[in-house]
Amino acid sequence: MMNILIVDDEEMQRTMLQGFLEKQGYRIFTAADGARALRVFMEQPIELVLLDHRMPDMNGDELMEKIKEISPTVRAIMITAYGAVDTAVRVMRLGADDFLEKPVDLEALLDKIRRIEDEVLVAGDVEEVQEIIASEDLPVRLVGSSRPIQDLLSVIQRAAPTPWTVLVRGETGTGKELVARLVHLLSPRKNGPFIELNCAAVPENLFESELFGHEKGAFTGADRRRRGVFELADGGTLFLDETGELPQAMQAKLLRALQENTITRVGSEQPVPVDVRIVAATNRDLKEMVEKNMFREDLYYRLNVIEIEIPPLRQRKEDIPELIEFFLRKYNSRSRFDNQALAQLTKYNFPGNVRELEHIIQRTITLARSSVITVRDLPPEIRNFRGRSGGSSNLAERLTEVEREMILDSLEEHNWIQTRAAEALGISERVLRYRMDKLGIKNQGRK
Known part of the structure; x- marks a missing residue:
């Protein structure tokens, strides 16, 4: 939970806000004036400041400027007099994240604090991803600093270290392969192979061979043993692009391979163990396809353990x-x-x-x-x-x-x-x- 500093010259207001926010699990510090607030701010790891606009020794504007000089990244909510629109605009320009009018609506305050808390956590995730990309000179990056991109990077940062299957959803051209590669490069499997299969580009009669490989003589033209993408991706990540195009006949076989972590080459009866992390991608609505009996429900849930949705431009x-x-x-x-x-x-x-x-x-x-x-x-x-x-x-x-x-x-x-x-x-x-x-x-x- 966040460390919050409440700055207000009214003791009743401070006590009321402190009691309410401590019940929500936040660690609260208080100050009755600007000078005391600055001392507390220097001594404690304050992440969010709630400050009254009108105080006897210095007003909220002045205190905001001093706090931002000390720590430009600290978050702040200004509490203003009712109807003070000009004041609200001014404090937002000074760097406040939001403002509230008196009397303070506690539920509205809590909503704003939770939103800011979420932004702080997301910013930490994004910073960690960017540091890894820079320090390890990764060949992949997502360009942009908007909130949708920050949210996307935050989800990737939390999903990548896990062993779970990831389903990447997004319109054509949003960068689904880029996200899949970033998930791989930020995962413990980063030194293993990253193998891609575009499901829309494989003829239906060759699908099983592409996925699982085949033995020599398994079918006409099979003049040698060939490994499929599951074996090629062993120890790494298999990216199944355009998953919505999987033929229904192959969906059951893919599900079995995911459940058992083994595959069987075409023309063989010998199971082959594989250690593969699946990242699937689609621009189709798989849930709608399930409802129309075009996609297996059990496979959908197997692929959709963690969902990452890429925002359109x-x-x-x-x-x-x-x-x-x-x-x-x-x-x-x-x-x-x-x-x-x-x-x-x-x-x-x-x-x-x-x-x-x-x-x-x-x-x-x-x-x-x-x-x-x-x-x-x-x-x-x-x-x-x-x-x-x-x-x-x-x-x-x-x-x-x-x-x-x-x-x-x-x-x-x-x-x-x-x-x-x-x-x-x-x-x-x-x-x-x-x-x-x-x-x-x-x-x-x-x-």
Whole structure:
């Protein structure tokens, strides 16, 4: 549980918050003023600060700045007077994670603390994965710093060391093989083989041989003994891509191999023990296929011990500039995208996800007549895109996308000058900056 510092000059408020949060299992420290709060903060490993905005010796803004100077990564929730919207915006700009109005709703406070606690744990997982990738010079990395990517890395970090079967779900082009390789490289099996089989590319009559191998003379053309992917992956990881394409006749045999950790080559009766960790991937809904009797239920549950779902690119658009920079470096390109081109790329929904973005970058830097890429250089489907994101049935997500598009449109129209964009939107510049931060919109204006 987190170490929490409560800073409030009202003893009753401190006592009430302390009692409530200690019952939830948190370790609580308290301070009646800013000076005492700073002393406690220096002495104890505080992870979250709850601070009142109005205090006698220094207000919450000043204390927040001092605390952030000492430890920029500490999390904070400011408690403000009812209706103090300007104050709330200001403290968020100073680095507060959230704010609450008085009188404090304890359940709302607990929800916010649990959300922050989860973010802290995820951040720790991500840092550990990145350290391993950097220290061991692994050839695989997931590009992006958005919350969906952080959540994904956190799940991978926790799943990789286990022996359990992993099912990776995601749309075409999201990077399922990349995730499977990262699971392997972060696992105790990292020094063993990583073998991939695309189930959609194997003719049905050759499936059993591909999986389990065959003996010489097992069928016409079998002129020698051949090992299947299970034997090739012994001691390592077997990645079964497009698992939804497994023929039904092979599903029972695959299940048996997973249950017994043995295989039998075609044309043999001798069982062969294998030590393989399975990572399966699909862009199909296997649960729906089970309901339609297209996929064995027992195999589905055997494969889906740990599920990892990869977010589509349209749900993490804030990663697009970072992905573009990554692909430019990958192809040794000195090109750069101007603000309008970046804004237009960010609007697009990318049905082909990261793979489509990579192909667009390759195509654009090859055909562009200048090293500075403008909207005119983008492919027609991007250049002429005017639609909204639409695909979600969740009202909150759709409203968020509409807000994102309105802000991007205004910033693009005013050349990313925030004062003018805010004026056109009818909001203050501080509110615009706050909303940009919440929506993951990075300032792409001139430095």
